[in-house]
Amino acid sequence: MHFDLPTIWAILVTILIAGYIVTDGFDLGVGILHGIVAKTDIEKRVTINAIGPVWDGNEVWFITAGGAAFAAFPELYAALFSSLYIALFVVLLALIYRAVSFEFRSKEESEGWRKFWDQSIFWSSLLVALLIGVAIGNILAGIPIKNSVIEGDVLHGFVYAEKFPMSFINLVNPFKFHGLFGLLVGVTTVLFIIMHGVSWLIWKTEGSIAERARSVGMKVWLPFVIMYVICTGLAYTISFKIGNPENLKYLNLPQDMMQQIASMVQGNVLPHALFRFPVIELILIVLAALSAVGWLLAVKNMKGGQAFLFSTLTFLFAGFAVMFGAYPLAVPSSIGLEHSITIYNGCSSQLTLTVMLVAAIIFTPIVIAYQAWVYKMFLFKISPESLKKEIEEAAEH
């Protein structure tokens, strides 16, 4: 591993994606849970108000991760977003409906109106969580992209080799390895998101909603752990074939890294492609598992803050295990390893990476500081009773 600019940016983009999952993750979880833990209209309003002041700030992590990927890894941004065209379209549509569902729901009294937006909140949150996992799984397992420079085309960059509709269907096709792995990671992500939502509801609310959240939490823990073990086991089996070893130069890797990979190749296959740093990865995976156990204990004892910390750590450890595993590959190609996007052939110029790094060093701590400050300000507990009181007080004002 080198500490050069592409590597630093790979870490930063991982942090931004983790930032998104950790922040927007709990409000996605609350969106999924809101139909289960809240029975009456006032309880539903409490669950939405539990994320009210923060969810759109959380969603900015997604926008910023997208922007940072565009700036630091433009080849990756262009290839991935055009390749996953329809999948990304569905995510965007779901995010749009979610945003407006929160905003519109309370604006009309009618029961039908509110039920419609309740359904919309549930399905859109579920779909976003699922598809983010599906995308991550597919990318890790390798998708059929090719580097058009190898064929002498200097304009198109990395392009998807399959055409619609197979390009979309195969992402969730259980008979294709990347589709199957995508589905499994998708389900794992949904379970994690629900756990994270449970943490938040126990932290932020009290009474009936927190109680019900706890009982959901106790039920999803085991399925999550099982799914995580299955995904990790399957990730160990991932390998990539090499078409023409000559063309591995297009990966643009530093020489020693290239030699290390070459020494791992057996025949024309790179085996255990996601386990190049087995010790670091094993440590991270064990830490993720321990955090998950900590989460279960915290939820059992109704300690919301602790639960939130542990679900956050679970994801961070698991996420960095994935990053270390894939490094230096960003999007491995299932056609041939030489067609893969790496952090070295997908990145921006040194100057851009430097400028962006300076901006990130200055502004990221500021953003985290004021977001944390706002969170602290809004971390008072709410319940159906407190909400009713607030409505009455405003009317008297």
Next chain:
Amino acid sequence: MDFVLLVSRLQFAMTAFFHFVFVPLTLGLSTLSAIMLTLHYATGKEIYRDMAKFWAKLFAINFALGVATGLVHEFEFGMNWSVYSRFVGDIFGAPLAIEGLLAFFMESTFMGVFLFGWDKVPKAVHLLAAWLSSIGSNLSALWILVANGWMQHPVGAKVEMFVAGKRAELSDWWAVVFNPVADVKFWHTATAGMVLSAVFVLAVSAYHLLRKQHVEFFKKSAYIALIFGLIASIGEVIIGDIHAHEVAKTQPTKLAAMEALWETKQGANILIAAWADQKAQKNIIEIPLPIPGLLSFLATHDFNGKLLGAKDLQNMFKAKFGPGEYIPPVNFVFWAFHIMVYLGFFFVILFIWGLAKYRNLENATGFLKVALYSLPLPYIACWLGWATAEVGRQPWIVYPLTDDYGKILLPEIGLKTAQAVSPLTNIEVVITYIIFLATFTGLAIADFYLLSKFASKGPEKEAELY
């Protein structure tokens, strides 16, 4: 035109169109509600509290859709324009990332504090949050226009061969940030948002004043809007002039289309109206303004200045870039630009008229009716301005770097829109286009329904809750 290209262009234009329904109001109304909140905390008067609350509520309804369409916009670069994205990403991506990091976080985080912090956070914090949210939304406009300005005038860049293909790379970051085209674009857009919001507040106030309800409340709101709007609209005219001057220097084909100028001229006239025959490269109808050399003066600051006409420009570009049409659709660009300019002057008059009638505003029925029905006009002006800028850029997606009224400095950085589109299939783009169109239309209708519902209800004592 290639089908995927056509639909991708339609889809991007549609997203911009809807985004630009919501965003200008966000830009200006956030500032207006921050001003009202400041008045409340400075004077302690309850009426300003109610005003800030009322207008901020309309702002919040509108904001969610601005975010939603903006999100689509950011991702559409990669989805539909992958060749463009990879070609320019080294430069174009940075302002987008900084927009998120610097502006969006600030805007959305502090908007949450402003909307939900009533009586929960200290007054000073609440006020600071309102201003930071407003500054954040305007900063986001700055960074997106730095990105857009670069497409129009790609400074601070060079073209390099990278391992994944040919692309533009950054050579001077500060040149990109202080790109003169980007900076005037920002002020032009920010003031447009202020004018639009002022007309919005004025029109809603006029609605209530015509019904003689909540008179004090809406008279005060209208007053703030009139002062704010007058300053912004005069600023808009001045900045518009500076902007046109920059366009003349850096995008001569766009200027030629904006003014339907076919022949190269010294002391060129402004046309009040024109209709062009694009094939024959001449105007069928033209009505000039009787001030000789005014166009030359505005564009070059010299009444006798020379401006290249579309005919010569077409030949010049053809010699440099090969066969093709290098003049954007003249009638479209001409009328989009001219109607926008006429509306710009109309707003100045509207605000002056309102201030003149202010003492007895609730009985100035004629003015109030005009103000009420003017509500769609600033929206139309914003769309037309946007269309002028982007259609006027065609056939380029990255305009070859040009300065000094037609000197092409870096031809190889020019990228045509037709080259920039992703290798997608017809069916994919049709699916997304139709569903986005239906979604955005439905949401815009719901948005306008809710806006009009809460706007016509007037101020109310309600808790800010979901």
